[in-house]
Each structure stands twice: as structure tokens, then as C-alpha cells.
Amino acid sequence: MSNRLVFDAAERVLWTGAQASLGVLVTDLAGLPMWWAAPVALALATGKSWVAGRLGRLGTASTLPASKDPATPSTTYGP
Template identity: 75%
Template sequence: MRSRLLLDLAERSAWTGAQAALGVAVTDLADIPVWWAAPVALALASAKSWVAGRLVGRPGTASTLPAAKDPATPPGLGA
């Protein structure tokens, strides 16, 4: 169970870092004030969650982890 939680933590951290970096990159490339990085990252997070909940990972969650690795999967459903 501990490895599933660590995998979940790593997934969340990686996506947050990627969304923040993309938010800053977009504001830099668009030559707009850097405070726009937060709303851009929010839009990216929302889009990622929508896609993950429908096309990737365990259906009905915002996780991109497969059901067998997602700690939110009830025992016996992800194997």
C-alpha cells in the first residue's frame, strides 16, 4: 500500500511541476505579466483532470495512474 501512495504522490508532484513550468513558459513566450502563470497552470490542471477522468487512468478520477496503481481503487477492483 505504501508504494501506491508514493506513486500517487510522485504523479501529483510531477503534474503540478509540469503545469507550473508550462504556465511560466507560456507567459514568457506570450510576453504577458508573469502573474498570468497561475491562471494558465489552473487551466492546464483542469484540462489534464478532464482528460484523465475520461481517457486515461481510472475512470471517474483525475488520476493518470492505472487502476491497479491508483490508491483510490477499492481492493480487488484494480488487479
């Protein structure tokens, strides 16, 4: 497995875990039924993607730097 793929998978796992945890925390603190955790996490994921699309690598929702993002084309040398 390439390093870029590992970084991409790790980024997705970490963001998903953070969004799910925050969804549960927000619904618990607000006293809402637990089924609200999924829509809250979805809203967080949408917001994160929007921000990352403007601050991260342009054209993607990745927060990885271009050198680690699998969407970045590889540089080739020679003819």
C-alpha cells in the same frame, strides 16, 4: 508508506511541476506579465483533469493505472 500512496504522490508532484513550468513558459513566450502564469497553470490542470477523467481510471482525475491508483479498492480473498 504504501506503494500506491508513493505513486499517487509522485504523480501529483510531477503533474504540478509540469503545469507550473508550462504556465511560466507560456506567459514568458507570450510576453505577458508573470502573474498570468498561475491562471495558465490552473487552466492546464483543469484540462488535464478533464482528459484524465475520460482516459484514466474512471471516476478519478488520476492518470495512474488502476493497479497503482489508491482509489482502486483492494482485492480481498476469502469470506
